[in-house]
Structures are given as structure tokens and as C-alpha cells.
Amino acid sequence: RFDALATFALAGVGGGGFAGGGAGGGVVVADVCCGHALLALGMCEREEVEKVIAIDRSELELVVARQNVRRGGEVVGEAAVSARVALREGDGLAAIEPNERLDIVVIAGVGGNTMTRILTDGGLALDGVRQGVMRLVLNPPAKDAAQMRRWCAANGWEITNESLVVENGTMHVILCVDRNSSGACELSMRDEIIGPLLSKQSSDLVKLYIKKRLEWVREVRRQASQNLQRLKRQATPDAMAIAEGEITVKHYDDMEEVLLDAMGISIEDQKRRVEEQFQESMKRGFQGFVEGDRELRDGE
Structure with missing residues (x-):
């Protein structure tokens, strides 16, 4: 699942297929509800990534995350990891300063209600104040996928990729949505329930x-x-x-x-x-x- 999340998040980055990124082409990613920071550690090794800000509200989760970051530094070099992974305790995007640069937001491991609250409180709704974020990668449980598609469409985010993954016997959906310059849009019931891209697939x-x-x-x-x-x-x-x-x-x-x-x-x-x-x-x-x-x- 982490590989799929990273692939979705970085699709087109550095190759002209992504509107965000700094002057050097690298992106700043927020890994919200990061848990043990495994996704952040995997992404920081990618050349398209300038920095990953790993955020969790649980101090216990961050204790393990710090241990993982330290182990990662022992493997690839402490300076390289510490410069590219920042661990922060906080509730969603409240851990990001208002004027701090941010290109991509990844949220995984929580349900649809928590995701929509994090996105709305973080200024990423249609009338939100946070600028610069051009992509969201959301990994809700399959039962909450329709809720997240509906929120994205209503708040100016266009689904550009979606996939299904099964982990520990539970099915999850991965949604990649980019900022839609046309603003809010409506989805058909079929696209909301099944997905505009998944509905075109016929896999088992x-x-x-x-x-x-x-x-x-x-x-x-x-x-x-x-x-x-x-x-x-x-x-x-x-x-x-x-x-x-x-x-x-x-x-x-x-x-x-x-x-x-x-x-x-x-x-x-x-x-x-x-x-x-x-x-x-x-x-x-x-x-x-x-x-x-x-x-x-x-x-x-």
C-alpha cells in the first residue's frame, strides 16, 4: 500500500505533469496521520521529493516514528534523512504553518469523517485559505470512498487516478485528486459509488x-x-x-x-x-x- 501511495503522490512530478513543486522541481509532502512514518521514510528517498512532513496527533505513534527515522538514518545517512523528514505532533494540517510551503497532502489510515474534517479544517475545501497544495492522495476504507469522492468533487478536486488495495483482509481505496481550476463539479451516482476510473475496469x-x-x-x-x-x-x-x-x-x-x-x-x-x-x-x-x-x- 505504501508503494501505491507514493506512486500516486509523485506521478508526473518533475516531468511536467504536475503543477506544483519548488524551483528545483522537488515537492514538499505532508504525510498526515503518519503512524510510524514508514511512508515518509520511503518517499524521502525519491529524488522528486524535497521534504516530507510526517504528522500524527499520537505521541506514542511518534515515539516509534522517531525510532524508525533514526534507523533509516543509520542506513542511508543521518544527515540525509533528518534533512528530508520532519516529524511533528499535531492534529492534521494544524501542524503546518499558514505560510509554509506544501505541495502534496497524503492522508491514510483514518475514516472518511476524519479525512473530511482534516481537509476542511486545513483550508483545502472550496472556500479554503491554504494555497499551493495541488494534489491530495487519500486512502479511506472502501466503505468511505463514496463520501470522499463526493467531498472532492464538491470542493474543487478532480479524481485523476484511483485504485483498490487489500491489506490485512481489509479493502481500501486510493484516490489521487488534483486541484480543479474549474471549481466544484458533480459526480453521477455511479461515479460516486464505484469511481469514475474504477468503473471502467473489470478486474476481479x-x-x-x-x-x-x-x-x-x-x-x-x-x-x-x-x-x-x-x-x-x-x-x-x-x-x-x-x-x-x-x-x-x-x-x-x-x-x-x-x-x-x-x-x-x-x-x-x-x-x-x-x-x-x-x-x-x-x-x-x-x-x-x-x-x-x-x-x-x-x-x-
């Missing part, structure tokens, strides 16, 4: 990703539908809550249709299959009833 991992998204959508739709029925059964139904519940269920229905379409199954085909399964189940149950009744009569 993408198919698994779509299947898992479908399973999740069906489960949350089931829960939303049950909640809606409870609202309708109340002695004094809340009309506004019921209307909101119906909108929520409809939204999940639309998501299911998009995912089924991505799997090559129309919603009509799916309904027909469900009906056929129901009829077959009823037939089996009826046959058992008839056979049991006949046995009773024969025994009389």
Missing part, C-alpha cells in the same frame, strides 16, 4: 468491490425500511420523519440499481429472479403440505 478486485458495495447497500436499505415501517406504525405518525425515511429508502434503491447495472444485471432481471425464487419456495412448501396431508389420510 473491482468486481469484488462492487459486490461488497451491493451487500452493504442491501443491508442498510433493509434497516432503513424497517425503521420506516416502525415510523408508520406509531400511534401518531411523524409525517416529516416518514417522508425523510421514504427518501432514504429510495436513495438506497437507486444505489442498488446502479450497482446491479455495473454487474450487468438490470433491476427488472433482479426482480424477476426474486419472484421466481419466491414462487419456487412456495411450490416446495405446498408440495410438502400435500404429501404430509396424504400420509395422514392414508393412516386413518
Whole structure:
């Protein structure tokens, strides 16, 4: 995963395919929620990188990070590592000075809510004040990928690359987004859920990703539908809550249709299959009833 993050972050840097970077072509990268600073240490060896600022709010994580930086210095030279990796304790981009140069921000290892908070508080939303950052590389859990795509599109960031990785049995999405000079844009539901680039791929991992998204959508739709029925059964139904519940269920229905379409199954085909399964189940149950009744009569 670290190799993929570094590759996404540095794609086009030094070759004219990236708008950021200093006079010498090297970039300054912020590794937010850096953990043990393994990504920062790997990136600092790349010639395209001038400096990596590794940030974490956990002092315990930074203790291990400092040990790793020290070991890295023993291998490649302490001066080289210390000049190119800066460890800072802080909450997100608050550890970066307002006027401090920063070209690329990488955030990994946290969920979508934390990512959006870090980006918004760090001045990288559409109306944000931080200038100079031209690329974000985000590594949310797969379940939060739609949330991050939606945030990026609404805040002037264009998806230029995306990939799936599985680590320790958990699927993650890597999104590379560059600043969009056109400002905010809207994504279709398909692009939001699956991804504008992933939806064009047909690898087994993408198919698994779509299947898992479908399973999740069906489960949350089931829960939303049950909640809606409870609202309708109340002695004094809340009309506004019921209307909101119906909108929520409809939204999940639309998501299911998009995912089924991505799997090559129309919603009509799916309904027909469900009906056929129901009829077959009823037939089996009826046959058992008839056979049991006949046995009773024969025994009389």
C-alpha cells in the first residue's frame, strides 16, 4: 500500500505533469496521520521529493516514528534523512504553518469523517485559505470512498487516478485528486459509488468491490425500511420523519440499481429472479403440505 501511495503522490512530478513543486522541481509532502512514518521514510528517498512532513496527533505513534527515522538514518545517512523528514505532533494540517510551503497532502489510515474534517479544517475545501497544495492522495476504507469522492468533487478536486488495495483482509481505496481550476463539479451516482476510473475496469478486485458495495447497500436499505415501517406504525405518525425515511429508502434503491447495472444485471432481471425464487419456495412448501396431508389420510 505504501508503494501505491507514493506512486500516486509523485506521478508526473518533475516531468511536467504536475503543477506544483519548488524551483528545483522537488515537492514538499505532508504525510498526515503518519503512524510510524514508514511512508515518509520511503518517499524521502525519491529524488522528486524535497521534504516530507510526517504528522500524527499520537505521541506514542511518534515515539516509534522517531525510532524508525533514526534507523533509516543509520542506513542511508543521518544527515540525509533528518534533512528530508520532519516529524511533528499535531492534529492534521494544524501542524503546518499558514505560510509554509506544501505541495502534496497524503492522508491514510483514518475514516472518511476524519479525512473530511482534516481537509476542511486545513483550508483545502472550496472556500479554503491554504494555497499551493495541488494534489491530495487519500486512502479511506472502501466503505468511505463514496463520501470522499463526493467531498472532492464538491470542493474543487478532480479524481485523476484511483485504485483498490487489500491489506490485512481489509479493502481500501486510493484516490489521487488534483486541484480543479474549474471549481466544484458533480459526480453521477455511479461515479460516486464505484469511481469514475474504477468503473471502467473489470478486474476481479473491482468486481469484488462492487459486490461488497451491493451487500452493504442491501443491508442498510433493509434497516432503513424497517425503521420506516416502525415510523408508520406509531400511534401518531411523524409525517416529516416518514417522508425523510421514504427518501432514504429510495436513495438506497437507486444505489442498488446502479450497482446491479455495473454487474450487468438490470433491476427488472433482479426482480424477476426474486419472484421466481419466491414462487419456487412456495411450490416446495405446498408440495410438502400435500404429501404430509396424504400420509395422514392414508393412516386413518
